Amino acid sequence: MEAPKSHGAKLSRTPSSLLRSPTLRSSSFHSLSAIDDDEEVEKKKPHRPHPIPNPNPNPPNPNPNPHPRTLLPLLLPLPFLLLIFFLIFYLRDDSPILGNLVLASALVVLASVAARKSRSLWLRRRGGAFRRGESVQWFIGDADRALRKEKSNGRVVREGVEFYSNGDCYEGEFHRGRCNGSGVYNFFAKGKYEGDWIDGKYDGYGIESWARGSRYRGQYRQGLRHGFGVYRFYSGDSYAGEWVSGQSHGIGVQSCSDGSSYFGEFKCGVKHGxxxxxxxxxxRYCGEYFGDKIHGFGVYNFANGHCYEGSWHEGKKQGFGMYTFRNGDTRSGEWDSGILQNPLPPLDPAVQRSVQAARKAAENAIRLLRVDEQVNKAVTAANRAATAARVAAIKAVQNRIDGKFCDTNV
Structure with missing residues (x-):
């Protein structure tokens, strides 16, 4: 009797390198908020409002009595006044009218200087042309960007658009210069991700799809599939269950396009446990797996009605076990690479121990708690997160059209 072979197609796994974090290319992208004419980019300074700093905000007052300083402007025209008085006395006898005109002009000049000084002192005490407490903002270059918040009625725009040097594009929410919140990341000619972001990585719930047709819906952590989710391959295979660090790990269901299926434990992306x-x-086989192969103790039921209960090694009957035919006949003993090498009676203690261990492993495999409910909740949450990401992407594009740019540094 030939050894049974595992006819299940192996589930191809997508390497975790498909999950590229856009933040690794943060130095190469060009934000749409910074796209201007090529000649103007090098000329313009940062457009954020900058108040002129005071190197010494509290300078010491060298003159504790400020009143004498107010007389300085009155003393400045003294030489001019002396000259006028000299001309008055010199021209008084010859032309009294000319002398009176010169005197009147001197008085007008003196009154104008005094009035200008008084107004300057009043404005200084009142804080200039602004009331006390109002800030004066100074701008270098184009002040249009600095006033964009006022154009958007004081509301801070969170949604923005970013292009990357490799052709990828992100549309969604930002915080402190990184993708945060909800957003859509489009891989150039490869696929896209729609969902939650934290610090530039997939984190939360979302939907990831590829150009060939594969798609994942579920939970993420730090840019990797982590939690519960469903991965459907373009070939028709699928896995629904637990994920850890981007690989199927825990309890899940693997379905293949050829009609075969597996329910049980996984470890690092392969059947294990x-x-x-x-x-x-x-x-049908119920029992233990090791490294994606039947290994340990288990029960194998053939489609023709035959059954083997016992020990396995890398997909072949190995050790003690019992083979039962459809008509009830049995062959038991010690097996080696699928061949019975040492026939023993069915009631032999070694055979009985191996058969009991195989039946117990099969029962435990059937009793594994399914995770269908957790997977369905994760898929529902992923659909909601993807919808929110699409809404954020639409807002980002609309902000771009309306000239409202997201400040990615806040």
């Missing part, structure tokens, strides 16, 4: 496999030809 207890599981139940239904092969495409009708065979």
């Amino acid at each position: 207890l599981g139940y496999y239904h092969f495409r030809n009708g065979d």
